[in-house]
Amino acid sequence: MTRVDFMQGNIASAEGALAAGCRFFAGYPITPSSEVAEHMARRLPKVGGRFIQMEDEIASMAAVIGGAWTGVRSMTATSGPGFSLMMENIGYAAFTETPCVVVNIQRGGPSTGQPTLAAQGDMLQCRFGSHGDYSTIALAPSSVQEMFDLTVKSFNLADRFRAPAFLMADEIIGHLRERVEFPDTVECTPPRPIREGMLPFEPEEDLVPGFTPFGHGHRVHVTGLTHNEKGYPASTDPDLHERLVMRLIEKVERARHEIADYDIENPDAEVVFISYGVPTRSVRQALLDAPEGLYGHLNLRIVWPFPENLLKKFPNARVFLVPELNMGQMAREIVRHCDQPVISLPRLGGELHTPQYLLDRAEEYR
């Protein structure tokens, strides 16, 4: 039997983490994400887990990676300035193939910016923010229910691909209060254990190595240096480095069609909105307010790896309109994958596009 509650997005995310079996949380207070940490601090000790408030976000990300290597599902939550501080260790997580979840309740930036107001300004940072090449998984919730559901999903994706997964929410969804349905159990797919005879960083067919958590006799050496399949440093071998980095990107990118999570409305439309996260709510209202079937809509719940094939689901599309709470970060990505004009509809400052604004812009392209 499902339980129904009325709660805030940040707390729904924490509840999603607990339902997914997260038993270690390390974090540092930052508006507008702190309720995630506060809820984990209250709840984790009651379910046999552990919470620690670290001295900064650099340490938080480090501790989460340390926790993850003991085989415990581990998470942190932060916002812009903290996310920037986490970048070096996020690259470490990507390179050492550490499954972990980072919740980012995005706020207005750059710098301290607008601590209490929403933005989607970290969408490229979560993909490219750490130095070097790698690929990541990012999810974008547009409701409190999705804060719960997509947090659970973040853990499963992080474990499946042995990569950090990012729940890229924003202040509005984080602080929004809505009805949530909690299922009795959620799907939890732990990382695939290493197979007998395989090396700790030797990939299986899907390019993901079996996991070797600490304390289980694997005697694994984990390093942020370029390493061979044994996990040993081999940082001056050009071919090995190239193979490793390409595999880390490919293991995520090759699954982008299969793991795509999205909604499509009016696929025959000529003018199509593409959105993710909170602007999806404005687009949905705009479509309700417009004559039926006039405008199309693609809502993305997984933003990275970017499922470019979905653009083909709108065969009559003449133009894509992309409302975002940034200066067109994902619009840049969409431009790379289609021939039609892509119109970025940026909104900065913390407020949403109104449905009427979206309809007025759409009207210009009819």
Added chain:
Amino acid sequence: MTVEDWFRHDRLPHIFCAGCGNGSIINSTLEAVDSLNWKVDETVFVSGIGCSSRAPGYIVTDSLHTTHGRALAFATGVKMANHDLNVVVFTGDGDLSAIGGNHFIHACRRNIDLTVICMNNQIYGMTGGQGSPCTPTGALSTTTPYGMDEPAFDLCDLATAAGANFVSRWTSYHVRELTRSIKLGLQKPGLSFIEVMVQCPTNYGRRNRLRDVEAMVSKMRDHALLKEKYDRLVAERKPIPEGSFVVGTLTDRNLPALGVRR
């Protein structure tokens, strides 16, 4: 088991320079671990970046070679997620007290049940001999070509002030004393901090008229002042010999600790 069994033999030979003292510190550590009958598969070595931080790569346990300065934060995560693992951190003076200074004082404040072994060579060895927060005033390095004009940290004072349960200092010369001290640290609930003064002939010695390894080690030995002797000199109001540093157990207490195995 013997000490030999704790090494990851297929990773040898190591990358340390001829004359480096890090190897004897690793030896002392493994000797201490082995004498306590610790299990390989219940022990994790964690490190940051630098010469000292290469140590876990030569040990056969699970090990985590992390980012510069952050070893203690990673180790905190390992220990908090699983109290049953024995966690030992290798670090150096630059890794621990410059880029990692904040994590150092907070790990001590939490008194988290880790053993931290700092190989203090008073220099950034891995990157070619730049000055560190532990480079003595006046010493030459590639970034202090006219002599270090800042005072050095006393890492043991820092650890004690911040709340660590066990704090000691020895040198790479004092192999037996060091091994005994590490053993005490490993057994102590809470944070144990063991500073080991170690020679770096390549990047410290050759710029500071200590080109010869033996000269460097002799200088450390001659300037190491036993804690007991230091206390006596203070009590008798006698002068402390210039250039000396105190060795021995400096702090040993039982403040409440975090992450202790039940």
